[in-house]
Amino acid sequence: MRKQLYLVSLLGMYLSLSACSSEGPTSKTDKGYEGSRQQVQLKEKHMLDTRVKLTFDNYTVFVKMYDHPMSRDLLAQLPLTLTFKDYVAKEKISVLKKRLSSDHSQSKNQPKKGDFAYYSPWGNIAIFYKGHEVVTNDLVILGQIESGKENFENLHGDFTLTMEKTH
Template identity: 40%
Template sequence: MKIRIIIGNKMTTATMYDNPTSRDFMSLMPLTLELRDYASTEKISDLPQKLSVKDAPSGSEPLVGDITYYAPWGNLALFYKDFSFSNGLIKLGKIDTDMNIFMSNGPVTAKFELLD
């Protein structure tokens, strides 16, 4: 399944994985979130509710472009730099293009929508 992410007048798409956590995230769409920088590695945002962690791995090693859910905090994380293995990190999908749309000083407002 594909989603569209819109920031200002820019847009990108992402391919979502078929897992319970990803399906739970997509059930919240359309969704508007404020993404803020975290550790000069990722953009994060709180979600309106916790997502399912059914059948989720114990963690994952995120790469540039990964859309993830950090279960311990209940937040979304989009990685613009590779990072080491993190317990509780569940991959939801992958940005189809580069991460330039997310690069800015300060927070950005992003709208997430399902694509038909």
């Protein structure tokens, strides 16, 4: 009986806390961090001191990385050379040989021009050269292109890109 009373009180607390959120139940986005969409966006804005240098077709682009477990996982895999292709006339994508550890992160991101992201269902890196009107739970923004995002717009066909860490 005491156990049942305890479980009922825990359920009541959970329901009352869930009701306070304007967006319904929250999702895990970072080691023990839980929060609404607004809180997730604020958390992802924290930047690492590390940049990723993207080199392709005589262009160099720098990406400032967000402080996120998946960003750190990608950094641990660098340097990488990948082949990218165009996808839906808004992004360039390439499947990683080794998937990033997702810890079932969900972020409800709406990608915008210059986002450097990871799409967990396919295990691919995405570089957005145009905004995207679709919000997805499976896209995690890993970083933001600081300069040269316009270089991706005029690339046609597949291209090879080298990624390496810089400071």
